[in-house]
Amino acid sequence: MQVVATGTLIFLIIGGAGVAVMALALLGTELLHLGHLDVDGPVSVEAVAGFLGAFGFGAAIVNELLGGRTPGMVAAAVAGGAVAAVPAAWLASRLGRAARDMPTDPTPTRDHLVGALGLVVTPVPATGYGEVRVRVAGQPVKLNARADHPIPVGAQIFVVQALSETSVHVETY
Incomplete structure (x- = not known):
């Protein structure tokens, strides 16, 4: 039985937190609302959730592939997680904005x-x-x-x- 590295476990927890934030965002909560109260501000909840999830899971994958037992390998895992996180955050932000701004028919009266x-x-x-x-x-x-x-x-x-x-x-x- 192989023991999971501490760094990998921490990265998996970060990824899980990203999934939890995304679930709350899909339910319409205003968790981590940054910027003006009436708008998303510079950072949307979806972008934060996408970044956390992709960073955590991406870094955990890289950490396990490298066998991250040294600080240098953990730093490489962090870099790998960041490479995955930036496009995921951008995509989550764009998809969230597209869903919010989607034109709909007026409610029948x-x-x-x-x-x-x-x-x-x-x-x-x-x-x-x-x-x-x-x-x-x-x-x-x-x-x-x-x-x-x-x-x-x-x-x-x-x-x-x-x-x-x-x-x-x-x-x-």
């Missing part, structure tokens, strides 16, 4: 319900509410529905007014 076509899933009585299923932004949504006259199950409907975020006024289509 009740105004997006007006004009939607759908089907009655629970009969809509003349007084009271039934249920309809419509598509909003490509997603099926089930809503409470009122109408001026009774509408049976399976009838196609058209939303004429959004009474709230979960209820609409409909007419047959």
Whole structure:
């Protein structure tokens, strides 16, 4: 059984810390937030995590390959870890920025319900509410529905007014 060098163990712990920081960054925490509070600042959490992870694991690999038992070999392992860490930090920073700045569609609101076509899933009585299923932004949504006259199950409907975020006024289509 081979014993792991102390330097390798320390480098593996540093790499593990980088993985832990990246996991926290993916969960949206503001750990190690450097710079102005409203922006990432000069160093993003993703860059720190990428640097730590690549440095620790890269240095551990180099240390084991060299058999890092002397200070010179450990220094070479540190240099090898740094060579791996700089591009990894740059790439993590770029990918994090690309994910944050990705354009997305606006969140649908009740105004997006007006004009939607759908089907009655629970009969809509003349007084009271039934249920309809419509598509909003490509997603099926089930809503409470009122109408001026009774509408049976399976009838196609058209939303004429959004009474709230979960209820609409409909007419047959």
